[in-house]
Amino acid sequence: MKILYFAWVRQKVGLAEEDVAPPDSVGDVAGLVAWLAGRSPGHAAAFADPRQVRAAVNQDFATPDQKVAAGDEVAFFPPVTGG
Amino acid sequence: MKILYFAWVRQKVGLAEEDVAPPDSVGDVAGLVAWLAGRSPGHAAAFADPRQVRAAVNQDFATPDQKVAAGDEVAFFPPVTGG
Amino acid sequence: MPTIRVQEAPFDLGAESAALTAGRTDIGGLASFVGLCRADDGLAALVLEHYPGMTERALKKIADEAWARWPLTGCTVIHRVGRLVPGEPIVLVLTASAHRAAALEACAFLIDWLKTSAPFWKREEFAGGESRWVEAKATDDAAAARWAKPA
């Protein structure tokens, strides 16, 4: 599973992207967040308040209950500020 | 008093402008319209339905009860269609 | 202060936008509207007539009202007159502001209001030689009326 980070989520994690293989117990975005938060102090800081972090699965905005599986591209980022 | 005509009002009257000296009994736009309508068949045709004609006195939109006097510039035209 | 022009010559949207923003760093949004001549029903040309003097006064009055109602940093209104063929631009409204809502609203206000309150008259010329004056539209009055301030 390919994970991408953007903006301050990227800065806190310290990585723009990484390939991960979460255990089978990780089945949705919320579960993935909890699992990623345990990978490093940077990850923990990025996901300290999950309400501040938005997600996309395979380049579509996703809610915490969205299913994730091996092969997916999952991105985490702050609320968008374009325009 | 200087009278200006625009668009189809001008075409029906057959003049773009004229100088007129209405009698003292003509005191407002409505009175002026009634008096002008008697000047020629073209004037009569232009003012046949006064509701179709708009007026301006000294370059400000005017209502039928607007006062007019010697020295004023009075214009008659259809509802505007700019933009 | 708004810029108002009534002219036969075409206008250049890019140049007019650049003129409003050149050297400035306080503009967050620039909205524009360009009205163009359509070739509806075999239209060959539009001939636009105006009331020299009053037309410029009316445009200035409308632009001054937009300037007073929204916090604009720039406003340009250019309206062409004379004979225009399909595809040619007729009118330009350009508004700049620190924030996008003010620029967008003032731009919509100006074009709606121009349609009903600026002394211009359009005559349509058709390929067959026929010609007719465009009639004012009730929908334009309604569009302008939505900007009336509550009493």
Add this chain to the structure above:
Amino acid sequence: MPTIRVQEAPFDLGAESAALTAGRTDIGGLASFVGLCRADDGLAALVLEHYPGMTERALKKIADEAWARWPLTGCTVIHRVGRLVPGEPIVLVLTASAHRAAALEACAFLIDWLKTSAPFWKREEFAGGESRWVEAKATDDAAAARWAKPA
């Protein structure tokens, strides 16, 4: 079909407008919005980050929705990324239609929706070397929400 671009290079409002209208006689109104970088509070630069792939998809989805909701004859959305200094243009929305209301409404819809639904993130750099990520605004959510269709 809408034209979507995400690029570092500046864009040219005049050229993009000309591209939408060239050779056409069915366009009555062309509306545009340009968002620019303001020098608020000693801002030295905005750095815009995006999500390559998803950002283009999101822009296309928003533009396709505008295309479906209004009878547009042309629609261009260009959003810049990278480092922009105050006074530089950030985003362009351009909409063309036979009638002005459709062009104006679609343009406002697109810029409101871009603010809340397109994956871009802005970091502000200040003269003193300080830097901070721009936070999303509740007012932007409200502006986008007014375009939600009734259920």
